[in-house]
Amino acid sequence: MQELGKAELNSTRIIRQDDNRVIIEKDLDTEYMVLSMGPQHPSTHGVLRLECITDGEVVVEAEPYLGYLHRCFEKYCEKIDYPAIVPYTDRMDYLAGMNTELAYCITVEKLLDIEIPRRVEFIRVITAELNRIASHLVAIGTYGIDLGAFTPFLFCFRDREIILNLLEWISGARMLYNYVWIGGLSYDVPADFKKRVDEFVSYFKPKVVELRELLTENEIFVKRTKGIGIMPAEVAINYGWSGPMLRGSGVKWDLRRNDPYSIYPELEFDIPVPDGKFSDVGDSLSRHLVRALEIDESLKIIEQCLDKMPEVAGFDPRAVIPKRIRPKAGEVYGRAENPRGEVGFYIVSDGKSTKPLRCKARSSCFVNLSAMKDLSKGQLIPDLVAIIGSIDIVLGEVDR
Amino acid sequence: MSEYFSNIKTATTTIATGLTITLRHFINAVKRKGDAGIDDADFFRQVDGLCTLQYPREVMPTPANARYRLYNNIDDCIGCNQCDRACPVECITIETIKVTADDLAICGKTSGGQQKRMWVPVFDIDVAKCMTCGICVSVCPTECLVHTPVADFSEFDVRNMVYHFGNLSKIEAQAKTKKLEEEKAAKAKAAEAAAASGQAPVPKPAPKPAPKPAGDQAGE
């Protein structure tokens, strides 16, 4: 017997029997429903559209449609100078501007082959880790909202606000910093900065515990996320997943360790991966847990950086910035570990112009989201929401 | 069966923990966060309690180096056009007229003591387009172009978002252009005379008029 699944959509099964007779089998007249989720939907985190084919509450298939926030980043890069691209990288992943700036700057620095002052590296790492915490707070908070818990979200935003204040204090802007420049920084940090970050770390530690008790350990939350959207490690790697998504599947892979940049090799920190006790490895809860635990690791990194940061009198963070950034001809693929995974830049320079010939941004969310179609098969609609939330997409980065 | 009861138990305890946390915050609602900025030494001593700021009356302080509204101190501007070229979004429009020799004194010097050689009749910044990246500020040689910490400058009419900083009115600008042309003509005559006498002075290139960006009109 062979099933010819052609007319699957209207619940009619055409079965060819062994003697080549064709039987058309009709179910009770139920139909699949096409449900367009988004682009205006509370839990698609922006302007993602999922076209779901649903069978009652069960999602048979969900096809993501992107591009509602496409802002021609790559086209624009070919028209502007290398340093002027930095503010645009902020706008890619607007929740983790510092990290994306860092990824772009280390890529161009690789091409330029310049040495960065140590103090600059430390400041970069501190700001990047602060921004990572801020980004994870948004991820955790909005994940709570997706599952119906509104209060953790506001607690997260209250603490994120302080991080934004800190970053505004050093860079002058709250979200779109343009702080990390190719070869340096735009300003040195204020005199009190070290002390204030130190105070922030001690202020923030109990809040992390509170957040964990309120959200992560809540039984309803666990029940909603445990075992939902399981992604085996091999498939995750094949999908090119990175960051907390890949670590949620149990792969200990962190570019800060595996492809070290900046001063990360000198710092001590763990790479949290789920052990399968509290969560099933690879499910939504694991991904959430990895983010929650990474906040602790980031705090650790910040503390170490504050200890080790060299104090230089009259420090000029713009000292080694080349007057005119015109890299020699060549290609480079540079990347960094962003809160959402690997953000890479593929840059081609022709050696003549001050503008890149090609600047491709490898967006982490874009790659992570591409597994949505597989993950959504056979899930309930509430689980679909839980899965989208655990991917933690920023549509600005998906669509660029 | 034991799993069934342990489930009920964990559910009850974790829900109770959550409820205590929210109740604690509810009771703590008698306190309010202060409005000291992050550069204040006491910042972390006042972050307990309700953290809302009622915006028009209570404002989150912006630090001194905050990059918000652009401001150009035209008295110091030498019309070098660098900001216009550096701006990634082309929100700055500059037109310059070369200062004639006899006007140099009237045009004056910058606060740094540099002689200004350009009239700047048009220095328009479309702050609606500006993305406050700070690149123009970093290239400004006389540090006359700055981002101010003024964050709230909303307008009812988008045309009011174009800020004019030019130091000459239209009529004055016409007069100056005319004067410059006269001087040029005079110079050209002199040069011709000089060329006739065999000495060719190197002609200085006249400043190019700033290219008008396509999206000059407001409302785009």
Place this chain on the structure above:
Amino acid sequence: MDKAMEEAGNIMSAMVQESKAAYDIIRERFGEAVSEFDANPTMPFFEVLDTARWVDIALFMRDDARLKFNCMACLSGVDYLEEGKLGIVCNFESIGQYTHRIAVKVKCQRDGGSIPSVSCVWHTANWHEREAYDMYGMVFDGHPDLRRILCPEDWTGFPLRKDYQVQETYHGIKVPY
């Protein structure tokens, strides 16, 4: 470019040496189908000359026990206007197995050219190939679902080509505003 190659050849960093070793294995298996190794220090790569064998090479790279390039980090479309070609640049690495990394270039003709799709080898390639098609217009043979991904379905032209002219109007909206 040649000069850079010479310099890099003299003092090859450990990373480039690893890539070179991986390349040697591929070269040994596929011979003339792949080009010489470009051992530049920033992104060592080789080019697939016989594009028809690209899927075979990809499968070999993924499955060979000595290579195990199980992760495609990035796939970027590139317009080589001077050569009259379009191409893709893929960055590979081996997660959890080896530390080597390598980049591969595949090129095709500018007009009507096509590249075999490797979306069956790496899932990452699926959307990235759609993006490359969206931006450059090269066709990926065997791609399961080759549609535009970032631009609207009915957009004309391929925006990232160097000779791209933006369309005048789109559904009655003036485009170059």
Place this chain on the structure above:
Amino acid sequence: MSSSPSLNTWSDALSGFTIGGFPLGLIIVAAIPLVFIALYALTYGVYGERKFSAFMQDRLGPMEVGPWGILQTLADILKLLQKEDIVPTVADKFLFVIGPLIMFVGSFLAFAVLPFGPAFIGADLNVGLFYAVGIVALEVVGILASGWGSNNKWALYGAIRSVAQIVSYEIPASIALLCGAMMAGSLSMQHFNVVQSGPYGFMHFFLFRNPIAWLPFIIYFIASLAENNRAPFDIPEAESELVAGFFTEYTGMKFAMFFLAEYGSMFMVSAVLSIVFLGGWASPLPNIGGLALNTMTSGPVWGAIWIILKGFFFIFVQMWLRWTLPRLRVDQLMYLCWKVLTPFAFIAFVLTAVWEIYM
């Protein structure tokens, strides 16, 4: 004071009041709960909920309209009144319009058997509790009508979920209330209060008089949350999944009607809970020796205050839960109902019966 002759004196007197054969008194009797719902929903329901949630979340809540924002709800109502009353062109207009009305009427009708103090009750039915449970289930029809009539997929999902949820949770809720009825030996709402009032205040309440009563009490509380679509059981209107659930397409006053109905039934279930297990209008304060606290705090006016206070307390708990917990999934909701609450409700039922017979 709780002797039968003085019961229902005010409402009986009012209902007998006629002007020229026109039963004006009956209309006033019906109007009192309506005015109460409106006032309470305006103040405690909407404004209170916004403030409570704000304080739990380290916010200030509404602050602009009036001092501390107390007029915010009035401003909201004015806004809703001005809104265009949109009926989608493809909607089933009759169902779309009738939906919110049925919902509100369903929740309002239950107030008929709710005693506001010993002297006032709309109708002292001998099957009062049964009537209350039954009439509230009418809301399901309203939800289904509005969800189906909207001709919107999200609304349909919300409606279907809601019907499944409410109908399922009727069972543990009713069984839990039945335990109370067994303890009281009656279904009349006034009788519940009468048997629970006495000189020792709270000691007479079933919750404290009976060692098993806490179980049906908790079961009914949880089930009533689900029946009201309150968090963590707000899956019919789950805003992060279904946009707004069954009232996605509603605007203006029809939208406000849903809110009024929701707050109405919130008070309804809280009042029923306090009547069945916590003595309703009976004062919880005991007479201690010569200090006759109970006698002092009893009477028609005090009774009204007590029942409203008790109701408001449970509404506060409902809000508190809402702003703490995530939302359950549909199947987990059903699991909770059929595999946890219903068996425990049966156990409570049997134990209560045993207690009532042998103790």
